[in-house]
Amino acid sequence: MRNVVLLCLDSVRKDTFDAYARRLDRRIELSYEQCRAASSWSAPSYASMLTGDLAHDHGVCTHDKRVSSIDPSETFLAREAFEGHEAIGVSTNAFAGSAFGFDRFFDRFADVTESNRYPDALDPASLTAESDASGPSAYLEFLREAVRHDRPLESLANGAVGFLDTVSADAPVPKLFDDGARAVIKESKRSITTSREPLFLFTTFMEAHTPLQHIRGFDRSLHSASNGFTTYERSVWELMEATDDHESFLETRRELYDATVDYLDRTITPFLAWLETNTALETTVVITADHGENQGYPCEEGHVRHKSSLSEGLLHVPLAVVNPPDGYPEIEDGYVSHLELGDLLAAFAREEVVDLTRDRVVAEHVGMSAGPEPPERREYWDRLMRAAYEDGRKVVWDSLGNARAYGLDPARPCWQRRVEDDASVPPWAEEYFDEDAASAKRRLAEDGESEDAVDAAVQDRLEKLGYA
Structure with a gap:
C-alpha cells in the first residue's frame, strides 16, 4: 500500500x-x-x-x-x-x-x-452572509466572534487577509x-x-x-x-x-x-x-x-x-x-x-x-456551464455536446444535430483543425451513450430545473469567478 x-x-x-x-x-x-x-x-x-x-x-x-x-x-x-x-x-x-x-x-x-485561508477558523464571508449587520457594525461583529472563537488568531488572520485581498484586487498595485x-x-x-x-x-x-x-x-x-x-x-x-x-x-x-x-x-x-x-x-x-x-x-x-x-x-x-x-x-x-x-x-x-x-475515448458536456446568460442564441450555447477520438481524428456532435470533424496532431497539444462540417458520428461512439444527444439534453434539463441554493458567501465566490 x-x-x-x-x-x-x-x-x-x-x-x-x-x-x-x-x-x-x-x-x-x-x-x-x-x-x-x-x-x-x-x-x-x-x-x-x-x-x-x-x-x-x-x-x-x-x-x-x-x-x-x-x-x-x-x-x-x-x-x-x-x-x-x-x-x-x-x-x-x-x-x-x-x-x-x-x-x-x-x-x-x-x-x-x-477569506478562509485557515479553514478551522472563523470565515468572515460566511459570518457576514448570515448576519444582518453592515458597514462598521459588521466589522465589529466579526471582531467579537473572532476573539470568542476556538482559534482567535487564525480567525483574525482570515479577516485581515480577506480584507487586504479584496482591497488590493481593485487597487493599482499587485494583488497581495x-x-x-x-x-x-x-x-x-x-x-x-x-x-x-x-x-x-x-x-x-x-x-x-x-x-x-x-x-x-x-x-x-x-x-x-x-x-x-x-x-x-x-x-x-x-x-x-x-x-x-x-x-x-x-x-x-x-x-x-x-x-x-x-x-x-x-x-x-x-x-x-x-x-x-x-x-x-x-x-x-x-x-x-x-x-x-x-x-x-x-x-x-x-x-x-x-x-x-x-x-x-x-x-x-x-x-x-x-x-x-x-x-x-x-x-x-x-x-x-x-x-x-x-x-x-x-x-x-x-x-x-x-x-x-x-x-478510442469520448467526452461530454451538458449545457453552457454555470455563469451569465448569453445575449442571444441561448439554445445554441446551452446545447449538449459530445466528442469521440480515434486515430488522430475527433468528431464533435450536439443535441441540435450538428456534427463536425477535426484533425489532430500528437506533436501539437491543444491544437485542432476543422476538416469536415457535416461529419458522420462513428457507430462505435454511439455505443458509449444509452440515449441520443437530444433526448439526453431534454431529460437532464427537466430533471434539474430546481435552483442550486447556496449561501451568500458561496454566491459571492461564484460571482468573482464569473459563474453567476
Missing part, C-alpha cells in the same frame, strides 16, 4: 503546462501525453473523475451542479484498493467543495477561499495574495501530519481560473499586464462575439495565464519534496487538470474560457505522475481519459501496474 496524492490544477491546458511547469517537469517520472478530460468545466469533470461515468450518466451538469445524486459507494474511493486509506480533501473550487456536496466523499475536508494555492498546501501539510497512513489527498488549485490579474509573486518578465489590468473587465460573451476586436486584451490575458502556471509550478514543486520527507509510506503524486481553457485562438474558433465547447484547449490536459510504482514507462503516447483516472489511482494505491491507454 502507498499514499496517493491528486493535485488538480483548475483550467490548466496541456500546452501551457508543458511550456511553463518546468520545475515540475524535472520531477515527473510518468507522463500521459494524450490525456483527455471527460468534460469541459469543473462540476461534471470532477464527477466523472470520481465515478468514471460521463455527464449524461452521473447527472452533474449545468442543470444540476450538485453531486448529491452520486452515492459514495459509486466512487473510486469506495474500492477495495482504498480500504484503510484516510481520504482528505482540500479545495478552492466551489463546485468541488462542501457547498455542492463534494465533502461527502472524504473523511476530512477543508474549503479554502480568499494568490487564490489559495499557498493556503491549500499549508492545510494539506497540516492534514497529512495529523492523519494516519495510508492516505489519499485530493486538492484543487484555482490560480489559472479567471479572473486573472498580476499577483505579488508572479514573474513580471512573463507578462505585460499593468497592476490595474484584470480579465474581469470583459465578459466571456463580449469576447466571443468579436474575438478579433479584442486581440490585444486576449494576448495580455494569455501572458497572465502563462505567468499563473509558472507561479503554480514554483509553488507546488517544494511540496513534492516535503511529501518525500514527511510521509512514512511511499507517496505517488498525480498532477492533472479538471479541464483546460480556451484562449480565443483560431483553432478554438474564437471561443474563450470554458463555455459551450469541447475544443482541444479544453479537453487536452496534463496527466503527470511523480514517484509511480516500478514498471511504468516514462511516456505513454496513447489516448487516456479521465474516466479511467480512478483505475490509475487505485493501481497506484495497490502498487500495481495498469495500462490505461485506449484506441
Whole structure:
C-alpha cells in the first residue's frame, strides 16, 4: 500500500503546462501525453473523475451542479484498493467543495477561499452572509466572534487577509495574495501530519481560473499586464462575439495565464519534496487538470474560457505522475481519459501496474456551464455536446444535430483543425451513450430545473469567478 496524492490544477491546458511547469517537469517520472478530460468545466469533470461515468450518466451538469445524486459507494474511493486509506480533501473550487456536496466523499475536508485561508477558523464571508449587520457594525461583529472563537488568531488572520485581498484586487498595485494555492498546501501539510497512513489527498488549485490579474509573486518578465489590468473587465460573451476586436486584451490575458502556471509550478514543486520527507509510506503524486481553457485562438474558433465547447484547449490536459510504482514507462503516447483516472489511482494505491491507454475515448458536456446568460442564441450555447477520438481524428456532435470533424496532431497539444462540417458520428461512439444527444439534453434539463441554493458567501465566490 502507498499514499496517493491528486493535485488538480483548475483550467490548466496541456500546452501551457508543458511550456511553463518546468520545475515540475524535472520531477515527473510518468507522463500521459494524450490525456483527455471527460468534460469541459469543473462540476461534471470532477464527477466523472470520481465515478468514471460521463455527464449524461452521473447527472452533474449545468442543470444540476450538485453531486448529491452520486452515492459514495459509486466512487473510486469506495474500492477495495482504498480500504484503510484516510481520504482528505482540500479545495478552492466551489463546485468541488462542501457547498455542492463534494465533502461527502472524504473523511476530512477543508474549503479554502480568499477569506478562509485557515479553514478551522472563523470565515468572515460566511459570518457576514448570515448576519444582518453592515458597514462598521459588521466589522465589529466579526471582531467579537473572532476573539470568542476556538482559534482567535487564525480567525483574525482570515479577516485581515480577506480584507487586504479584496482591497488590493481593485487597487493599482499587485494583488497581495494568490487564490489559495499557498493556503491549500499549508492545510494539506497540516492534514497529512495529523492523519494516519495510508492516505489519499485530493486538492484543487484555482490560480489559472479567471479572473486573472498580476499577483505579488508572479514573474513580471512573463507578462505585460499593468497592476490595474484584470480579465474581469470583459465578459466571456463580449469576447466571443468579436474575438478579433479584442486581440490585444486576449494576448495580455494569455501572458497572465502563462505567468499563473509558472507561479503554480514554483509553488507546488517544494511540496513534492516535503511529501518525500514527511510521509512514512511511499507517496505517488498525480498532477492533472479538471479541464483546460480556451484562449480565443483560431483553432478554438474564437471561443474563450470554458463555455459551450469541447475544443482541444479544453479537453487536452496534463496527466503527470511523480514517484509511480516500478514498471511504468516514462511516456505513454496513447489516448487516456479521465474516466479511467480512478483505475490509475487505485493501481497506484495497490502498487500495481495498469495500462490505461485506449484506441478510442469520448467526452461530454451538458449545457453552457454555470455563469451569465448569453445575449442571444441561448439554445445554441446551452446545447449538449459530445466528442469521440480515434486515430488522430475527433468528431464533435450536439443535441441540435450538428456534427463536425477535426484533425489532430500528437506533436501539437491543444491544437485542432476543422476538416469536415457535416461529419458522420462513428457507430462505435454511439455505443458509449444509452440515449441520443437530444433526448439526453431534454431529460437532464427537466430533471434539474430546481435552483442550486447556496449561501451568500458561496454566491459571492461564484460571482468573482464569473459563474453567476
